[in-house]
Amino acid sequence: MAKNRQTGRAGWRTAAAIVAFGALVAGWAAALIAPAVATGFGALSCIAFLLYRHDKNAAQAGRMRTIERTLHLIDLLGGWPGGLLAQDQVRHKTRKLEFQVVFWATVAINCALLGLLLSAGLRG
Numbered sequence: 036m037a038k039n040r041q042t043g044r045a046g047w048r049t050a051a052a053i054v055a056f057g058a059l060v061a062g063w064a065a066a067l068i069a070p071a072v073a074t075g076f077g078a079l080s081c082i083a084f085l086l087y088r089h090d091k092n093a094a095q096a097g098r099m100r101t102i103e104r105t106l107h108l109i110d111l112l113g114g115w116p117g118g119l120l121a122q123d124q125v126r127h128k129t130r131k132l133e134f135q136v137v138f139w140a141t142v143a144i145n146c147a148l149l150g151l152l153l154s155a156g157l158r159g
Contacts, residue, residue, distance in 0.1 A: 048123035055116040056080070067153065080117025083109045087121030087128065103134060111141040
């Protein structure tokens with residue numbers, strides 16, 4: 036597990052992201068989740084991580100920032116595990132309550148929609 040720069044320990048967000056990635060891989064391996072869905076989550080998570088990191092770097096350098104709606108859209112579409120990992124690893128957007136409320140709403144909506152798709156038989 037990656038270590039948090041400030042404490043030397045992996046944070047709960049990193050642990051939760053690893054569990055989410057593990058669940059996707061396990062679901063794909065058990066043919067419960069279509070390969071395209073698992074791949075989509077992985078790709079969107081990578082994009083989310085990069086966007087969060089870019090936004091943090093831009094904030095520190097005083098450059099143009101990524102619009103929060105963009106971060107939330109990527110999270111909603113399935114990139115939230117990468118967003119969660121980035122929040123922990125680059126320490127970005129963890130203290131802004133309004134952002135966190137919307138972030139966790141996107142996670143809940145995404146998980147609910149994935150659950151509906153899986154219960155409807157959209158499997159691998």
